[in-house]
Structure formats: structure tokens, C-alpha cells
Amino acid sequence: MSDVTSSAFQAQASARPGRRDIGIAKRYAAERRFRAYGVAAILTGVFFLAVLLWTVVSNGYTAFLQTTITLPITFSEKVIDPKNERADNPQKLMAANYPLLVRDALIQELGIDANDRAKVKLATDMISASARTQLRDIVVANPQVIGQTLPVAILAEGNIDSANKGQIDLKADEANRKVKNQQLAWMDQLREKGALTKQFNTGLFTFGASSRPEAAGIGVAALGSFYMMLIVLVLALPIGVAASIYLEEFAPKNRFTDLIEVNINNLAAVPSIVYGLLGLAIFINFAGLPRSASLVGGLVLTLMTLPTIIIATRAALKAVPPSIRAAALGLGASKMQTIFHHVLPLAMPGILTGTIIGLAHALGETAPLLLIGMVAFVVDYPGSPLEPSTALPVQIYMWANEAERAFVERTSGAIMVLLVFLIVMNLGAILLRRRFERRW
Template identity: 55%
Template sequence: MTDAATTPPDPAAIRRPVLTGPHLARRYAAERRFRLYGLAGIAFAGLMLLLLVGSIVQKGYSAFWQTYMEIEVAFPAVQTLNPDGGAPTEEQIRRSDYLTPLRDALKEQFPEAAGDRKQRRMLYGLVSPGADLALRDMVLADRSLLGRRASVWIKVSDDVDSLAKGHIRRDVPEANRRINDTELGWFDTLDKAGRIEARFNVDLFTHGDSREPVEAGIYGALMGSILTLTVTLLVSFPIGVMAAVYLEEFAPKNRLTDVIEVNINNLAAVPSIVFGLLGLAVFLNFFGLPRSAPLVGGLVLALMTLPTIIIAARSALKAVPPSIREAALGLGASPLQVVTHHVLPLAMPGILTGTIIGMAQALGETAPLLMIGMVAFIVDIPQGFTDPATVLPVQIYLWADSPERAFVERTSAAILVLLGFLVVMNALAVLLRKRFERRW
């Protein structure tokens, strides 16, 4: 007798809906529309990204170039710096007056402005406010300039620099220009004589912040970001990895661990400014750590980055096949040896990827650092973790709030540098995953 449960069904008895004719055409049309909607969404997002990046590049690329003018300066004599005779000391060179020789050189270049006080003031405004300090640095680098006349290249002021870059239009009335006709004539005279030149703006990467746009640079903020992220990495990476290993490999599955997991997932969605308030209340007010220091900023960003690293590390640990653990245990390895020698090395690419993404997120944060005082105007370059400092996002915020037109291009240039760092960090995360990822 044949078992009815094992008897194959009659194919004729199976009734399936068959799409033919208009039904099949409508289904294919719906699929085509769905693909078109997806492509349209991607194209729109790409267009918006291009517009955003294009706008930043269009405003900021000129900050990577600086306009210089050539003038002939009579440097102070040795006897002027050291009346007692002999070679002047470094302190005497630093204290010497370089503003007067600079102004005399400008009056020699345009003698028609020497007799009028207002025109002299405009003439002196052609060069940057730090031009006399640039002359001092030249003498410190080459003391043979003392007592000689030499042609030197000096940075122009921010208004003249904007004129040279085309940010100040010539075809508008004089009353609506920051450069009047007299200053425009002086600039054209120097330009025709070949005394105006655009050079790569090295000072943008070697100077700290300044009230003068032409002297402002991102070096101080860049060092502050490096020091802050160093603290963030040293604190968040080991704690995050150890927490993930414990929760995934050793922690018992009970109500307490469930509460911890839920809170970790919730912390990943907490607004960043809340971590700033926590840092203000705990690290500054309770522990008394210095304000506006990379140490405090790094600790705050570490708290913010920890949930991201823990979640990424747990996902990487889950991706390791159970057979790896079972084989190691079967060969006599202890649970700690299994995790240390087998599971963790295999999960490390995913852990590193999550860590780099978390660090990239921390690099772009501003709100929590504003709460701990890293919004202060910092001119000096930080040398340690407790020195006053700022970071690139905060520097961008400060420059964006400045009324000078020349700060607009420096703001955009700093954004480009920040975006470059973020792209490099995300590319590094992708390369690490591609390089070390294993498939089972």
C-alpha cells in the first residue's frame, strides 16, 4: 500500500496564477519605474553633493595662494642694533625697529604719497600688518642683510590680496569698493612693473590663528585636532574592544546584560552636545581639568565614540564562524585563549574599520567641544595635551563668524582640509577591510 504522505502531488492539480499579456507588462513596467526612481534618487544626491563641494572649492581654492609684492628695503645697520659694537645678539635683532625701514621703502616707491598723512596711511596699508615681523625673520635667517639694501617679497594686505584674486570688482563705484582709486593705481603700477606675484600660501599650514586674515593659518587647529584625536583613540579603542569582547564572548545572557546592550545602542543616538555637557560637569567642574585642552576634548570625544566602537566590534566578533571557537576549544584552548589567539585577530579588520569611522565622526564634531571651552581664540601652537588649543571644526566656526571678506576663503579652505582628512580616514577603513577581510 502506498503511503499518501509520500505520494508526489499531481502537477495538474497545482494551480498557479500565470501572468500573461497585460499582467506581465504591468509588472515589468513597475520594476522599470522602481529602478528609475532609485537612479533618480542617486543622481539627485550626487548632484547636491557636487553643488556643495563645488561651492566650497570655488570659494576656498584661492586661499591656497597668497599675493606678494616686491619692495627694496634698507635694513638697519649693525651699529643701530648694537651701539656697543660687535655682532648684535638675537634678542637685539628681535627688538629692533623694522617698521620704519618698511615704511621708508614704501614712500620711496611712491614719493607722491609722502607729503599727505591720509595717503601715507593708505600706502602703509598695502602690506600685511605682519610685514615688519617678516623682515625681522629674514634678518634672523640671514644676518648679512644688516646694513644692506635688498629687494624682498612681502605679503600684501587682505584687501589687496582680495583685489589680486578678483574678489573685489573694479567696475563698481569707488564708494562701494574697499580699495579706492588711489590704492588701485598703486597696485596697477606695481603689477605692471612685475612686483606683484602669487605664491603658494605656506603660512596657511604653518601659522596659528590671527585677527588678520592674511596672517591666519590652520596649523594650531590642526595640531589641536591631532592631540585631541590621540587622546580619543587611546581611551576609546581599548575600552571599546574590551567591552565588546566581554559582552559578546563572556557575559551571561541575563536582564543586566540586556539593559547594558540597550543603553549602548541608545548612547549611539544621543546628540553630541549632551556629551559636551557631561564633560563640562564631570571633567571640568568636578575633576578640575584645564579648559580648552586636548586632554578634556579627547575624553569627551572618547565617550561619544565608545558606542560606535562597541557596536562595530560586537558585529565583527559575531561574524567569526562558531567553528573557529569550537575547533580551538576542542584542541584544549581556554576560552580566553580562544578569544585572544583566534577570534580577536580574525575580527580585528572589522573592529579597526568601526574605530576609524568613529574617529572620523569625532574629527568633525564641534558642539561637545564648544561646551568645554575649545571655542577660545588660540594663537599659540599647542605643544602638549594640557595646553590651550582648538580643533579644525571649531576653527572653521570661528572664521565663519568673522566679518572680514578674506576669512570667507580661509573658512572654505579649512573645510576642504577637513574633508580631505575625512576622505582619507574613510578610505583607510575601506582598504583595511578589503585587505584583511576573510570569507568562510
């Protein structure tokens, strides 16, 4: 009997290591599968991010170049001021027939018969309608150019610009494209003379809204975004920090403060379009503030950013060790001195990081700005936050709705500019945290 029991025990003992090895192998296999899932998830995210960036960059890098046609413009006094009235009435210079100057220069440069109206029209269609404003500004800024002939680089029309960049299929039938064969021949003629060139598109950063893609830019929208971010920084940072200090350091722990904390966390998850409705109801309909003004946009984005700043600030305050507070109080510092002289400086890296991330989030918002009317067609720069303006993401939205091909590259180009701003702000947040962060 004992021999049977001994043999059974030995059999069980010899089987146990096998089962233990199988269990360890299963755990190792599960760990390898989990790692593989993690790597696959990261690679999938990187792939789609690369596709997104490639799509934006491939469509938008050409927006930073603009086709110009340099023409010898004769600022004829007979056309600009035939009666020599500019000394007494400077407004005469504003209403002159500047497109006629461009037409005469084109006829001379291309060797076109002035009586051939069809060819003259085809030639003038190659020049942007913004040439009138460009020549007018030159004359108004320096009336001494009247009577002189000067080379002026004039913007090419949007389709001519697209054709020069290779964005139009020139092998298609002439009836199916907006650039005619005669215009292509003139383009080759001007290119051989060095008159048709591609230059860095400074207008993309300085022009305002325009129905002509070659004359459209993000300058006004960028200034409007700057005004709004300035308002958000001035209002949201002190209010958010003050609220966080009170809730974290002074407020009693009761149901009322618990309710406030829950609502702050919920507000951080509220869709941004709800803040747009709130701003429309309070700031425009009730307070009577001007519609489509940067001030209203800044106030709406302040409300949207406050929960983010409050949550980040409270987390930074909690990260400061209690021993700092105890040591300051033990040395005779008051509660206020402890917070503002010791706790707050140590929490400042986290506060600044949360603020910059909140500003970056607000910079890319579009939905609340649409509801308060910041989709206005604004050509001139706003002199103050009370004047009509738009914002960079709203300008991108407006361009994306345009049908012309040239607006596609400007949409992608503006997205690239916005992404650069966002990347710089997030890098700033990371550098600030690493520069001032202290490990306990």
C-alpha cells in the same frame, strides 16, 4: 445542458491568460517605477553633493594662493638698534620699529613723497600688519642682516589680496569698495616690476589664529585636532575592544547585560552636544582640567566615539564563524587563547574599519568642543595636550562668523582640507577591509 457548461468553461479558460498577462504587466510596471524612483533618488543625492562641492571648491581654491609684495628692505641699524645694545640686551631686537622699514621701502619702490601723509598711509595700508612680525623674526634669527638690504616677500593686506584675485568688483564706485583707485594704480606698477605676485599660501597650513585674514592659518587648529585624535585612538580603541570582547564572549546573557547593550546602542544616537555638556561638568568643573585644552577635547570625543567602536567590534566578532571557536577549543585551547589567537585576528578588519569611521566622525565634530571652550583665540602652537588649543572644525566655525571677504575663502579652503582628511580616513577604512577581509 452539457453543451452550455462546456462553452462556459471554455470562455473562462480563454479569459484566464488575459488576466494573467495583465497581472504580470502590472508587476513589471511596478518594478520599472521602483527602479526609476531609485535612480531619481541617487541622481538627486549626487546633484546636491555636486552643488555642495562646487560651492566649497569655487570659494576656497583661491585660499591656497596668497598675494605678496616683494620689497627691498633696508635693515637700518638706526631703526633697529641705534645704540648698539643687542649684544647685551637681545630683547632690543624684539621692540624695534619694523613697520618703519616697510614704509621706507614702499616710499622708495613707489616713488612717493615722504611728506605726503595721505599717500604714505594709502601705501602702507596695502601691506599686512603681520609684516612687523615677519621682519622681526628675520632679524632675531640672524642679527647679521642688520645694515643690509634684502628683498623680502611681504604679505599683502587682505583687501589687496582679494582685489588681485578678482574677488572685488573694481568697476564699482570708489566710495563703495575698500581698495582705492590710487592703490590699484600702485598694484599695476608693482605688478609690472614683478614685485606683486601670487604664491602658494604656505601660511594657510602654518599660521595660527589671527584677526587679519592674510595672516590666519589652520596650523594650530590642525595640531590640536591631531592631539585629540591621538587621545581618542589611545583610549577608545583598547577600551572599546575590551568591552566588546567581554560583552560578546564572556558576559552572561541576563537582564543586566541586556540593559548595558541597550544603553550602548542608545548612546550611539545621543546628540554630540550632550557629550559636550558631560565633558564640561565632569572634566572641567569636577576634575579641574584646563579649559580649551586638547586633553579635555580628546576625552569628550573618546566618550562620543566609544559606542561606535563597541558596536562595530561586536559586529566583527559575531561575523567570525562559530566553527573557528569550536575547532580551537576542540584542540585544547583555552577560552582566552581562542579569542585572542583566533577570533580577534579574524575580526580585526572590521574592528579597524569601525575605529577609523569613529575617528573620522570625531574629527568633524564641533558642538561638544564649543561647550568646553575650544573656541579660544590661539596664536602659538600648543606644546602639549594640556595647553590651550583649538580644532580644525572649530576654526572653520570661527572663520565663518567673520565679516571680511577674505575669511570666506579661508573658511572654504579649511573645509576642503578637512574633507581631504575625512576622505583619506574613509578610504583607509575601505582598503583595510578589502585587504584583510576573509569570506566564509
